[in-house]
Amino acid sequence: MQYLRQRVAALLFTLFVACAITFVVFNVIPGDPALLIMGTEADPEVLDTLRQTLGLDLPLHRQFFRWVKAVTKGDLGTSLRMGQPVAALIKERLPVTLSLAALAMVFTLGFSVIAGAYAASHRGRPIDFLIVIMSQIGLAIPHFWLGILLMLLFSLRWKLLPPGGFVQWHTDPRQAFLSLLLPAVALASHRVASLTRITRAAMLDILSQDYIRASRSRGISHTVVIYQHALKNSLVPIITVAGMQFAGLLAGSVVAEEVFALPGLGRLLLQAIGYRDLPLVQGIALFMAVMVVSVNFITDMLYLLLDPRIRYE
Amino acid sequence: MGLRLTLLARLGIVLLCIGFLTANSSFVFASPNYGGHLIVAVPTDPDTFDAHKAVAAATKEIDFNTYEGLVSYNSKGEIIPALAVDWDISADGTEYIFTLREDVFFHNNRLMTAEDVVYSLNRIRDDSTGYPLTWHKNIEHLEILDTQQIRLVLAEPYAPFLSELADAAIIPSEAVETLGVKPIGTGPFKFVEWAIGQHIKLTKFEKYWKAELPYLDGVTFKIVPNPATAILNLKAGAVHVIPRLSADVAWQVEEDPEFRLLSAPMNTPQLMAYNLMREPFDDIRVRQAINYGIDKDLLIEGAAWGYGSKIGSNMSPSMEAFYVDYADYYPYDPDKARQLLKNAGYPHGFQSTLSLPVDYDLHVKAGEMAAAMLAEIGIELELELVEWGTWLERIYTKRDYDLTIVGLGGKLDPHTILNRYTSDYSRNFFNFAHEEYDALIEEGFLETNPSKRGTIYARCQEILAEEAAALFIMDPNDLVAMAKEVNGWQHYPKYVDDLAHVYFGK
Numbered sequence: 001m002q003y004l005r006q007r008v009a010a011l012l013f014t015l016f017v018a019c020a021i022t023f024v025v026f027n028v029i030p031g032d033p034a035l036l037i038m039g040t041e042a043d044p045e046v047l048d049t050l051r052q053t054l055g056l057d058l059p060l061h062r063q064f065f066r067w068v069k070a071v072t073k074g075d076l077g078t079s080l081r082m083g084q085p086v087a088a089l090i091k092e093r094l095p096v097t098l099s100l101a102a103l104a105m106v107f108t109l110g111f112s113v114i115a116g117a118y119a120a121s122h123r124g125r126p127i128d129f130l131i132v133i134m135s136q137i138g139l140a141i142p143h144f145w146l147g148i149l150l151m152l153l154f155s156l157r158w159k160l161l162p163p164g165g166f167v168q169w170h171t172d173p174r175q176a177f178l179s180l181l182l183p184a185v186a187l188a189s190h191r192v193a194s195l196t197r198i199t200r201a202a203m204l205d206i207l208s209q210d211y212i213r214a215s216r217s218r219g220i221s222h223t224v225v226i227y228q229h230a231l232k233n234s235l236v237p238i239i240t241v242a243g244m245q246f247a248g249l250l251a252g253s254v255v256a257e258e259v260f261a262l263p264g265l266g267r268l269l270l271q272a273i274g275y276r277d278l279p280l281v282q283g284i285a286l287f288m289a290v291m292v293v294s295v296n297f298i299t300d301m302l303y304l305l306l307d308p309r310i311r312y313e
Numbered sequence: 314m315g316l317r318l319t320l321l322a323r324l325g326i327v328l329l330c331i332g333f334l335t336a337n338s339s340f341v342f343a344s345p346n347y348g349g350h351l352i353v354a355v356p357t358d359p360d361t362f363d364a365h366k367a368v369a370a371a372t373k374e375i376d377f378n379t380y381e382g383l384v385s386y387n388s389k390g391e392i393i394p395a396l397a398v399d400w401d402i403s404a405d406g407t408e409y410i411f412t413l414r415e416d417v418f419f420h421n422n423r424l425m426t427a428e429d430v431v432y433s434l435n436r437i438r439d440d441s442t443g444y445p446l447t448w449h450k451n452i453e454h455l456e457i458l459d460t461q462q463i464r465l466v467l468a469e470p471y472a473p474f475l476s477e478l479a480d481a482a483i484i485p486s487e488a489v490e491t492l493g494v495k496p497i498g499t500g501p502f503k504f505v506e507w508a509i510g511q512h513i514k515l516t517k518f519e520k521y522w523k524a525e526l527p528y529l530d531g532v533t534f535k536i537v538p539n540p541a542t543a544i545l546n547l548k549a550g551a552v553h554v555i556p557r558l559s560a561d562v563a564w565q566v567e568e569d570p571e572f573r574l575l576s577a578p579m580n581t582p583q584l585m586a587y588n589l590m591r592e593p594f595d596d597i598r599v600r601q602a603i604n605y606g607i608d609k610d611l612l613i614e615g616a617a618w619g620y621g622s623k624i625g626s627n628m629s630p631s632m633e634a635f636y637v638d639y640a641d642y643y644p645y646d647p648d649k650a651r652q653l654l655k656n657a658g659y660p661h662g663f664q665s666t667l668s669l670p671v672d673y674d675l676h677v678k679a680g681e682m683a684a685a686m687l688a689e690i691g692i693e694l695e696l697e698l699v700e701w702g703t704w705l706e707r708i709y710t711k712r713d714y715d716l717t718i719v720g721l722g723g724k725l726d727p728h729t730i731l732n733r734y735t736s737d738y739s740r741n742f743f744n745f746a747h748e749e750y751d752a753l754i755e756e757g758f759l760e761t762n763p764s765k766r767g768t769i770y771a772r773c774q775e776i777l778a779e780e781a782a783a784l785f786i787m788d789p790n791d792l793v794a795m796a797k798e799v800n801g802w803q804h805y806p807k808y809v810d811d812l813a814h815v816y817f818g819k
Contacts, residue, residue: 031702035710037360038368040721042710044739081369082509083361083493092509148541155549163545164537166511261537261546263510271357274672276702 003312011293016068018289019282023064026278032056033080033276054080067282076286077279079272086283089268096166097264100180100187100256101249107188108195109242113231115192116199116238120207121226131196138193147186147259154182164261183260187253191245198241202234235306243299247292345801345816350531353810354543354552358509358536362496364482365437370808373480374556375513375534377809379420380482380498383411383430384475388803388811389633390580390725392475396425396483396499406470406761413461418520419485420503427457433483434465470759472766473726501527501813510536515812528801528816544794547572553799556810558792559674560618566794573799578622578631579791580806581722583676585667585683585784588714589744598657600781604643606650606690607683613787616678621787626774627721627731629788631806634763635727637771639778639785650690662691667716668708671698675789676718683718683784712742720789725806727770728757734773734782745782 034050035042051057058066070077076086119131155163161182167175206212207230215225254266265284272280303310359372364380367373385395394400397411417425438452451474454466467474488497496504501523502515513534517527535552537543540559544566546552558566558574566572587594587603594600613621622630625639654662669680677698684694694716699708708714724730732738735754736746750773757769777783791804801814 029703030706031700032706032710035705036702039705040709040719040740041368042705042740081360082358083363083366089509096510148545151542151545156545159549163549163551164539164542165535165546165551168508258538259542261535261539261542263508263536267510267538274701 007297011297014293015286015289019068019286020064022282022285023067023278026276026281027060031276033278036275037081067279071286076283079280080277081272081275081280082277086280089280090265090283090287093263093265093268095169096180096257096262097250097266099169099176100184100253100262100264101246103180103184104187104191104249105242105246107184108191108245111188112192112195113199113238116196117203117226117231119196119200120203120230121222123204123207128200131200135193135196138189138196141189143186143190144255144259146189147183147256150182150186151260164259166262179260179262183253183256183262186259187249187256191249195238195241195245199234199238202237203230206230206234232306236303239299239302239306243295243302247295250291250295251288345528345814346818347528347816348530349528349817350533351529351554351799351812351815351817352533352535352552353812354537354546354555355534356536356538356540356543359507359513361493362504362507363493364484364496364498365433366493374808374810375515376482376496376498377500378502378515378532378812379496379500379504380484381500382479382481382483383413384479386476386479386725386805386807388805390631390806391634392479392725395479396430402761406472406759407467409465409467409474410458411463411465413463414522415461417499417522418518419488419499420497420518421485421488422520423485423487425483425485425499427460427463429485430463430483431455431457432486434481436484436489437481470761472758472761473728476724476726476729479725502532505531512536523813527813529812532812547794547796550796554793554795554802554815556791556793557808558794560620560789560792561674563618563620563792563794571797573795573797575793575795575802575804576620576790577804578629578788578806579722580629580631580724580788581720582624582627582629582788583621583679583718583720583786584627585680585716585718585786586714586743587716587783588712589746589782590712591715593657593659593663594715596657597781598653599659600784601643602650602653602657602690603687603692604650604781604784605646605653606692607686607784607786608645609640609786610645612679612682612686615682616675617787617789620790620792622790623787624785626778626785627734627783628727628770628774629722629806631788631804632725632727632730635767635770637774639774642778643781647690654691659691662693664693664695665715666697667694667718668697668699668704668714669718670701670704672701673720676720679786680718709740709742712744718786722788727766727773728754731770731773731777734777743783745780747776747780747782750776 034047034054034056037050038047055063067077078085079089082089115131119128122128151163154161162179166179169176212225212230215229251266254270256262257264257267269281269284272284355371355374357371359367359375360369361367362372364376367376381395383395383397384392387393396414396417398414399412401410402408413427413430419425434452434455451467451471452465453468456464458464482498484492485497494507501518501521503518505514505516507513514531516531517529521527537546537552540562543552543555544562547555547566563574566574587600589595609623613619613623623640625642626637628636630636654660667680667684669677671677680696684696687694708717721733732754733740734743734745735741735751753769753773757766760766760769793802795802798817799815800818801816803811803814805811
């Protein structure tokens, strides 16, 4: 309980610091939201009116604390450029980002744990070599390029999947799934590559332990040794990396979203930064920070399940 | 011998006639088909659908189909009647009397009245929206004469007034609260839905006052940020049209008989600005040297794949009524450039910084080529990439730069285009100051006679060329890629998509 309380306090502090840093950095870099809205047509008088309307004429610290105060009341503010509530804008993008992250993660875990374990148990054989080479290539290929390549093959040549774009889950679940398939594969490629290597390394580490040799000598079958004893015990480093990867995916993948024309959080953030839309940037940054912190928390809790020796005091 | 010639001549005439007829028939005699749903790829979301607050080009290209003003413009940029059938301008140019159409419906099926017009124009000049258009202060008085006539008085004559009025959408007052997300206008298409980040859907407005328009049943603007993805979508049949296609990907549809690529000047002159307050650009010989040192034809070929028209002053050839050709005022001549530099006291050239807006690939590419060309005459340019927000603040507003490349445009009136070079103008980031020029702009502003205005603005363009006020490079072409069954697309000298005239045909 004590631990939990400390955890929550640290969490809130982390969020506050993250928001403060975002705010400061954002105000240090040049670029005036009112100017960006008006573009090259900006007339000084019109700009002043616009700044007042947007609340940009207040001193910085007051702008920040006004924002913090509103957030504690559950109000994330209004986008400067789009004039719509920040919370609504994030909520609209969330299904895309969440389902894309989940799908990419399923691909990543499903593939890399099996491939990594298989490679480790066949260490030094051609199949191990092949898997290591493949993961090396996977790490080297930029995923936007892979994305365009996948679209060329699956959308243009074979006409199996849509060439980008997104259909909401509630309009057509099948189409929604199909439109996420290629970007999820493109996003997973990079992560599969690194997670496979980590799984393989963790497995090799465990397989060299005495208890594995002991189980083998007791006549337990190879499959049981590998997938029940060794794999379960190598899950802690795998979960650590997978958790970090998932948190990264939740923050939205700007590049994949751009290539596949997906209306996700990453693209929203990129746009918001481009237009110096501070409330929107702050809102998304806060949201992402919450996501990352929660994923880390869940990862920590998973350790407890996986390794009874771990205790949080 | 004579006989054979006559025969050949006859044959020639027959062939010519056939050619003429067939060429014409596809144009004049083909009656457009009704029906069909067109999908247009656009790169970003609109900002707001409230026509009086929107400033993003991405919004205006859609708004052109849903909103209308008292007047509009055709594809040549000429002012044409829209919600007003007719108007009278008093001899001194300050009083306008507009006669309104009687058969105009809003998308909520209510008839438009003179009250709506006055309400809309008042809303635009009212600071309380927070987004006043720049011309609102010119209107001094606004009144309803009778049910179909309104009178408008300007504080002083203002020649570009009508062209700015084209952007002043007439809206119904009862819809104003939700206008930003649910636009209601009088245009040929009415709004259906906006799924942010995905698409904007419009459907045919059955009560549109031009009864024969539009041809299409509906239009979807699909948001596709990446140009390569947009091309894949076009090829897969998921979109029908890509307006403002990047010249970089144009090759993918250039040779393909399944698609068409339309190309016309965009009315956004690209130029390299010199900061005239800084050495050595305050010396006209240096500016002329740079002008002579740039091979514009090669630059257009290299940076825009040849899709651009060479210019020599700040006016696009698409402004037919006012454009004067100064494209070859400073022909490419590196020897002359070196000589001018030598005369100016820079026999070994000099060093400077060229700031490029990184968000605009065309300007970055043009900058890289220009730097390579200027290196040949001894000018060493350091390239600095700046993000658009920084560009607007530091370079455009604070005028802190040596050299920069940008495209300026989207205007229909020569005054609004050329005004930015007057010495007291707030956005004159060139720091250009020229007495005769200032006087001419002042004169043109008050002049309503078109031919006199033509003379005035011709001289303005000449001064900009003579003074080498900037390195005027090109007007990049507006490229539109479309499936071959799409017909009726028209280029405008503004950033709009006119979908009312588009139809599907063989």
